[in-house]
């Protein structure tokens with residue numbers, strides 16, 4: 001797999017009144033062609049700082065960044081803009097432009113002295129508009145769009161820049177769940193179909209675990225953990241990078257949950273569709289579900305088919321029928 005971006009001993013941060021504020025150091029990272037990489041980490045750990053530095057929007061403190069094998073320092077701004085496009089959360093488009101004009105800004109690195117769009121530029125814009133699916137928006141003013149629509153336009157602008165690397169800072173922030181899924185699926189499609197190297201920062205753990213080829217886990221004062229999502233989950237990296245006393249990463253379900261003290265342990269036997277939700281409800285009510293190989297004193301068997309309500313068989317005790325999980329909880333509490 002070809003690396004389009006590689007860092008060696010990269011230190012990032014800020015110069016404040018002549019003093020260096022190091023946000024993160026000694027980072028050795030790489031981005032491969034045709035891969036979607038998600039950058040995760042707690043607030044303030046340095047995700048935006050890293051993305052801005054990789055994009056050349058702010059200077060690195062030391063180390064190197066290679067873009068397609070060449071040091072970032074050796075590129076002119078225009079050359080760099082043909083390799084890396086960036087979508088930032090706080091990106092402000094000057095003036096209330098039409099959507100088409102905003103996307104056309106992506107062609108800037110290719111325009112001649114007079115900055116006129118050629119028929120080739122218009123063709124690229126049309127193709128991008130089609131692939132992002134925003135044909136009906138092109139004649140709208142950017143200010144009239146919803147957050148999700150505007151985010152698609154900014155992605156289209158980055159695509160019009162025709163760069164092999166695209167960097168996005170929290171592209172799904174402020175979006176509702178369907179738009180978050182839609183935008184992430186779009187980025188997934190662009191990675192696969194256009195063979196781009198896409199790097200995005202996000203707090204959307206579920207989507208990152210589902211759709212990324214690689215994850216970079218950033219923690220304070222420690223090496224960035226990199227790998228396929230599943231490898232990071234199984235290696236316990238999520239626990240050590242995010243965990244607090246009150247929250248733990250549950251590997252069996254691939255998400256964080258409250259670290260509650262459970263008063264009871266129960267073994268649960270239920271159909272695949274119900275098991276997850278019954279377990280969740282039990283957890284919330286102080287009842288832990290035992291692993292399959294652990295023998296718990298109480299056993300709960302839940303039988304369900306399309307026509308009948310749930311049937312609860314509590315071993316050694318009683319059998320009853322109930323229609324909702326809520327009824328089951330009431331019964332268990334009694």
Ligand SMILES: Nc1ncnc2c1ncn2[C@@H]1O[C@H](COP(=O)(O)OP(=O)(O)OP(=O)(O)O)[C@@H](O)[C@H]1O
Nearest residue numbers: 014016021023041042043044045046047048049050
């Ligand atoms: N312009 C700046 N000058 C000095 N320090 C800054 C500047 N911008 C950010 N920082 C600091 O750098 C650190 C990293 O900030 P950054 O915005 O990169 O974190 P982040 O991981 O993107 O956070 P979040 O998830 O909250 O967006 C923080 O301590 C922040 O206060």
